[in-house]
Amino acid sequence: MADFLLQPLSEDFFLRALAGVLLAGSACACLGVYVVLRRMAFVSTALTHSILPGVVAAVMLGVSPYLGALGAALLTAGGAAWLASRREVSEDSAIGVMLSVMLAAGVALMMQTGAWRDFGGLLFGSVVSIGPEDLAAIGATSVVLLLSLRALHKELELASFDPEYAALLGARPALLRAALLVLVALGAVSCVRLLGALLTTALLVMPAATGVLLGRSVAGAMGWAVACAAGGGAAGLLLSYHVDASVPSGAGIVLGCAVPYLAARLIVRRA
Amino acid sequence: MNAAGRWIGQLSGMALRLLPTLPYARPAPEDSAAPVVEARELGASARPGSPAAFSGVSFTVRRGTRVALTGPNGSGKSTLLRVLAGLAPATRGEIAVLGARPRTGRPKVAFLSQRPDFTAPFPMSLRRLVRTGTYAHHGWFEECHHGDEAVDRALAMMGLSELAERQVHTLSGGQLQRALLARAAVQGAELLLLDEPYAALDDASRSLVDAHLFSPDAAFTVLMATHETTGLPRFNQVLELGRDGLSVRDGKEAHGG
Numbered sequence: 441m442a443d444f445l446l447q448p449l450s451e452d453f454f455l456r457a458l459a460g461v462l463l464a465g466s467a468c469a470c471l472g473v474y475v476v477l478r479r480m481a482f483v484s485t486a487l488t489h490s491i492l493p494g495v496v497a498a499v500m501l502g503v504s505p506y507l508g509a510l511g512a513a514l515l516t517a518g519g520a521a522w523l524a525s526r527r528e529v530s531e532d533s534a535i536g537v538m539l540s541v542m543l544a545a546g547v548a549l550m551m552q553t554g555a556w557r558d559f560g561g562l563l564f565g566s567v568v569s570i571g572p573e574d575l576a577a578i579g580a581t582s583v584v585l586l587l588s589l590r591a592l593h594k595e596l597e598l599a600s601f602d603p604e605y606a607a608l609l610g611a612r613p614a615l616l617r618a619a620l621l622v623l624v625a626l627g628a629v630s631c632v633r634l635l636g637a638l639l640t641t642a643l644l645v646m647p648a649a650t651g652v653l654l655g656r657s658v659a660g661a662m663g664w665a666v667a668c669a670a671g672g673g674a675a676g677l678l679l680s681y682h683v684d685a686s687v688p689s690g691a692g693i694v695l696g697c698a699v700p701y702l703a704a705r706l707i708v709r710r711a
Numbered sequence: 712m713n714a715a716g717r718w719i720g721q722l723s724g725m726a727l728r729l730l731p732t733l734p735y736a737r738p739a740p741e742d743s744a745a746p747v748v749e750a751r752e753l754g755a756s757a758r759p760g761s762p763a764a765f766s767g768v769s770f771t772v773r774r775g776t777r778v779a780l781t782g783p784n785g786s787g788k789s790t791l792l793r794v795l796a797g798l799a800p801a802t803r804g805e806i807a808v809l810g811a812r813p814r815t816g817r818p819k820v821a822f823l824s825q826r827p828d829f830t831a832p833f834p835m836s837l838r839r840l841v842r843t844g845t846y847a848h849h850g851w852f853e854e855c856h857h858g859d860e861a862v863d864r865a866l867a868m869m870g871l872s873e874l875a876e877r878q879v880h881t882l883s884g885g886q887l888q889r890a891l892l893a894r895a896a897v898q899g900a901e902l903l904l905l906d907e908p909y910a911a912l913d914d915a916s917r918s919l920v921d922a923h924l925f926s927p928d929a930a931f932t933v934l935m936a937t938h939e940t941t942g943l944p945r946f947n948q949v950l951e952l953g954r955d956g957l958s959v960r961d962g963k964e965a966h967g968g
Contacts, residue, residue, distance in 0.1 A: 477833060590723045591730060591852050598843050601833050601879075604824060605894075608796060609847050610735035610816020655834045656878065663716055 448681045457567045457634075457677055460578045461693060464630040465643055465669035467582035470589050470662045471627050472648025474620055477658070478600050481645050482532070483520070483621070486539035488628040488640040490516040492546030495562060495632060500553060506577050509632045513625035516542055521618070546637070565636035565690035567677070574633050581630035588623055596620065597658045635690045642694040643669060646701050653704040668704075672697030724854055734850040735816050745810035747902050747932045748772035748795060753804035755787070755794045763802065764790040768957040770950055772934055777925060779943060779962070780936045782952030788936035789825060791952070792904045795934070796822035809902065818847035821900035823891050825907050825936075829879050837882065837890055838875040841865055844897030858897060865893035870919050884911030892920060905935035 448454040475484045491509035498508025516538045523534035550559070558566065570578075589596070599606040599613040606613045624644065631640040647669035648661070655661030676696030680689040687695075754766030764787030772778050780788050793799040794806065797814040806812065809819055829840075844865075845858030866872045869889040874882070882890065888911050895903055903924070909917060924933050925945055943949055946962035 587723070587726060591727060594846060594849070594853075594855055595851065597835075598846060601835055601840075602827075602829070602843070604798070604822075605843065607798065608815050608820075608822055609818070611846070611851075652832070652834060657834050657836065657839065659716065659720075661834045 444678070444682070448678060453568050454677070454681060456570055456572070456575050457689065458674060460567060460570050460575055460634055461673035461677060462670055463575075463582040464578050464627075464634055465647070465673045465693075466666045467585040467630060468627045468643040469647040469651065469665035469669040471585060471623055472644040472646075473651055473655075473658060473661045473665055474596055474600055475624065475644050476648040476652050477661075478617075478620075480620075480624070481641075483517075483535050484624050484628075484644045485641040486520070486535045486542075487513045487516055487621070487624050488631070488644065489539055489637055490542030490546075491628050491632055491640075492562065492637040493542055493549050495637070496546055496549040496553070500549070504577075505632070506581075506629055509629045510625060512542060513628050514622065517621040517625060521621075560688070561636065563636045563638045564688055565632070565634045565639060567634045567689040567693070568680075570633050578630050578633070581626055585623055585626050585630065588619075592616070592619065593659075600658075635693065639690045639694055642697060643673075646694070646697040647672065650697075650701045650704045653701075653708045668697060668700040672700055675699070727852060727854060730852040732850040732853045735847070745807065746771045747774050747776075747809060748934065749805075749807045751805040753791075753794070753801055753806050755790050755799060755801045757787070757790045757799075759800075765952055765956070766803065768804070768952070770957060770959055772932060772948070775930070775932055776947040777945065777962075778932075778934045778948045778950060779946040780934060780950045780952065781938070781943075786952040786954075788952055789906050792822065792906050792934070792936060795902075796820060796904050798822065818898060819901040820904065821895035821898050821902070822904040823888075823895065823906060823908060825910065827887060827891060829882075829887060832878075832880050835879050836875065837871060837877050837879055837886075838862060838866065840879050840890055841871075841893045841897055844894035847898045861897050861899075865896040868896065868919075868923060869893045870916075885913055885916040888912060889916055889919060892923065896923070901931050903931055903933045903935075905933065907936050907938065909937065909939065 475481060491512050494508035494510070494512025495505045498505045520531065520534045520538045523529055523537060524531040560566070561569070595606070595611050595616055599611060599616045603613040606616070627644055628640050631643050635643060647665040650668040651661035651663070651665030654664040673693045673696060676692035676694065677689060679696065680687045680692035749771050751769050753768045754763050756762060757764045768791070780791065782788055790799060794801050795808050795813055797817065797820070842855065842858065842862050845855060845861065848858070849855060863872070866875055869892060871886065871889055871893060874886060879887070888908060892908070908920060912920060923929070944963045949960045949962055951958045951960070
């Protein structure tokens, strides 16, 4: 039993993967609480999927894939906001259009490069192959995210709960929404190496959905969400370490986070 | 977990103190001798681009008075209140609220909309909701560090002390309405703009709300949209919005006529 835990912990690549998952998982869990409470799961899915062309283009141009991912996510957020600025266009369909366009552009770019080296890693992440410089990027993004959420906590909470009162006080709910989209783009960037373009949305939505079921305040929900992301992420990593090739680490993390969500869903009875 | 939460809160609070505090409100020259509301030939529409909800409306609300705003559905009562709160623009005419053009970010103006909808589950206690009223006196990046006594007083005044830890989405319509009035009291508003505050209230809630709004030593001014007819003599003034504009009457006359 001790070996079950100690053996992976003695390997550098596993420790780096664990640190990455704990850092990005905590930041995305806290951010995700707002994503879930404001029903922004679709837009966050769009932002995380749309980093695909950004990463491919960055690798082709020889710049940092993190910058490419951030640029693509911000382009999607800005594009959707611009498309939806006419009253005839619903925000929902604007996001749907941007999501499809960016995914298609990503696939087209990947085909341009001929044989893409790490197709699976780009789509589903390859957490066990992250290096020290990846860990530094993940850590920096996570710290920026957590500090921003802390600095804007009371404003984001009020604007999510009662946007009209926030507007009345002069707390600019539209500006806060835009700030939140930028933070979601940062969150997507922090997870891109861990979970890839297609699975990143899981870390934004699943732990936070668990936290919202269990918490009695926004801060409480964030606490539960972090616990769920850390526990689920670590369990998922261990699972994929021990059963090796049959469960990729990204999939293991997502499945690990699903367990506490299902448990919370079964236990909690709302008044 | 609570201890860990407090520890994280304290640690990150230290980082937070490095940021400058920016008030939400932009300072405006306020004239304390001016009437609370002064409208001349005012017009506005419910949504940008839609036809005018009302136009050519002129009235004055004096400090410390209780004013009823009546009229049939669709006569523009809600739009008028939103204009005064700074949430909707006036399309024509002149308007001054507490001596300045209406805009958001003024702690002295409180607004309660007609059907506040907080039925979706949101992890927030009633006490926390009332406490958001103190944000008017805080600023961006600032921790909420004062106002506990004011929150307790307001909860007690509205008979909500025992419900303070209840989650907001489990409250009834009347309890929620009282909570929002408690928040306006915590905010310390001088002008209360209320859109049909009695709509969801039973008799017990109603008498609590009345005791607060019509208290003889209250320093605030009340302008409320209402459909009631029997209670009108309590008001100093009744503004009736109709198809041909606004008629202004004394509360007692309005009851008789």
